Amino acid sequence: MASQSSLRKRRPQPSPDKSWSAELFGLSASKPKAKRQRTISTRVAFLLLFAARLLSVYFNIVHDCDEVFNYWEPLHYLLYGYGLQTWEYSARYALRPYLYLLLHTTVAAPAALWFGSESGKVAVFHITKASLAFFSAVSEALLFRAVHRHLSPAIARMFLLLLCVSSGMFTSATSLLPSSFTMYALTAASAAVLNSDHRRVMLYAMVGVIWGWAVAGIAFLPYAVLLLLVGNPMVYLPAGVVFVTGTVVPMIGCDRLFYGKWTFSLWNFVRYNVFGGGDSALYGVEGPSFYMRNGLNNLNFILPLGLIYPLVALLDLCQVTGNEWRPRVLIALSPIYVWLAAITALPHKEERFMYVIYPLMCLAAAATLASFRTLTSTILGKLFSRSFARWISRGATAVVVIAIVLLSLSRSIALVVNYGAPMRLYTQLPQIPEEANTTNSDVVSVCVGDEWYRYPSSFFLPGSAYRLQFVESAFDGMLPIAFNASQVCASCSSYC
Numbered sequence: 001m002a003s004q005s006s007l008r009k010r011r012p013q014p015s016p017d018k019s020w021s022a023e024l025f026g027l028s029a030s031k032p033k034a035k036r037q038r039t040i041s042t043r044v045a046f047l048l049l050f051a052a053r054l055l056s057v058y059f060n061i062v063h064d065c066d067e068v069f070n071y072w073e074p075l076h077y078l079l080y081g082y083g084l085q086t087w088e089y090s091a092r093y094a095l096r097p098y099l100y101l102l103l104h105t106t107v108a109a110p111a112a113l114w115f116g117s118e119s120g121k122v123a124v125f126h127i128t129k130a131s132l133a134f135f136s137a138v139s140e141a142l143l144f145r146a147v148h149r150h151l152s153p154a155i156a157r158m159f160l161l162l163l164c165v166s167s168g169m170f171t172s173a174t175s176l177l178p179s180s181f182t183m184y185a186l187t188a189a190s191a192a193v194l195n196s197d198h199r200r201v202m203l204y205a206m207v208g209v210i211w212g213w214a215v216a217g218i219a220f221l222p223y224a225v226l227l228l229l230v231g232n233p234m235v236y237l238p239a240g241v242v243f244v245t246g247t248v249v250p251m252i253g254c255d256r257l258f259y260g261k262w263t264f265s266l267w268n269f270v271r272y273n274v275f276g277g278g279d280s281a282l283y284g285v286e287g288p289s290f291y292m293r294n295g296l297n298n299l300n301f302i303l304p305l306g307l308i309y310p311l312v313a314l315l316d317l318c319q320v321t322g323n324e325w326r327p328r329v330l331i332a333l334s335p336i337y338v339w340l341a342a343i344t345a346l347p348h349k350e351e352r353f354m355y356v357i358y359p360l361m362c363l364a365a366a367a368t369l370a371s372f373r374t375l376t377s378t379i380l381g382k383l384f385s386r387s388f389a390r391w392i393s394r395g396a397t398a399v400v401v402i403a404i405v406l407l408s409l410s411r412s413i414a415l416v417v418n419y420g421a422p423m424r425l426y427t428q429l430p431q432i433p434e435e436a437n438t439t440n441s442d443v444v445s446v447c448v449g450d451e452w453y454r455y456p457s458s459f460f461l462p463g464s465a466y467r468l469q470f471v472e473s474a475f476d477g478m479l480p481i482a483f484n485a486s487q488v489c490a491s492c493s494s495y496c
Helices: 020-025 042-059 065-080 098-115 121-150 153-165 167-172 178-194 198-212 214-230 233-259 265-275 290-299 302-307 309-315 323-345 351-381 386-419 421-428
Strands: 444-448 466-470
Touching: 042 121, 042 153, 042 167, 065 098, 065 121, 098 121, 098 198, 098 233, 121 153, 121 178, 121 351, 153 167, 153 351, 153 386, 167 178, 167 290, 167 351, 167 386, 178 198, 178 214, 178 323, 178 351, 198 214, 198 233, 214 233, 214 265, 214 323, 214 351, 233 265, 290 302, 290 323, 290 351, 302 309, 302 323, 302 351, 302 386, 309 323, 309 351, 323 351, 351 386
Parallel strands: 444 466
Antiparallel strands: none
């Protein structure tokens, strides 16, 4: 006869906390593993990533004139009442959503009130970038945690190292650009894919496309297919409808307020660039090898290692969590190949277009390195002793990793040392007290010439007495003008 204790049902264990904060800071109540492994907690990973991103906040330069004149200057206008406007912010075109800028004023506006409108503007600039660093580190830490759980601690450690040292991440993580914003969303969505959390996949995808960069919706297509095939639309679709409505309505409201008419900037952007009127080739055309050359500059060996991962996955003999995770890993990384194919097909190419997939490229490279080490150890083990084969495979992997670290750091340092002068130049301007700037005649023009695209925004001009202007040069395109200027934006030009 079975004892009474043997018939007693086991009390169900509480489910681990799966909130984003628990995932990020390692507060999940998951059971310890039977075999003790060298691991890095998510909390430590986040702190390392945030420290690396703060270095970017302080040392990184502004790489793209689009970042300066389409985002930093309009943000400066919202905070201080003056700044430069591109034709894309003209009410005639209304291509840029003000809601994206207003999201950043939640951090920048209190900082502007605290530090003032003179030399303190540089502090506001860096605090705003620090908020970008925080969200970048959060999204990367979420993906690190998912990799640690579902792939292996070894791949997670390698992934963390590549994220911290990559020159591409140093450049992109703290840029005030929709492509960087969408990078955060895609990174978080890929973590949700590994976690089989379809609701969050949908949520992060919508954030990246609606609040960030609509064109980058192409990168989320594999995730959309995943949701359609294995998800339950009746569960997450109603929440998606509510979220889209709750996002689009305030976006239209912001557009009505700032453009002075009822318009929808997100649709205007898609219509202009996709369905007619827009010709991005006007801004330069590059060949199909552009992203390979650019990627080798910013990612060095990370790029080829990431690109060959699908092939390596077919040969992978040591997938820690079993075969059932291989398809999901490939799905999580598939935006790399879909997005690269899409932007390579376009005649107009820019470095910032690749920002979207930089973290996923680091993950693919980390997985390739882990597989390479196991594959070489297995093959050499058939020819030599097991210990010797293991030593050779570890040594070869270490050589590659050291090369990546040295090349990445040298690239980041070279960018700061060789191209950082424009970021420091405006600090040499004398400060003019605000009370001295009482009339328009007191405005001091700071003029830039042919290389106007290299210089930072009005955040670096020490005081409201200064205004950024342009010297007439061989450039015959449309230059930005001051917000609220009387000129029609179709004939934008503002010369000293």
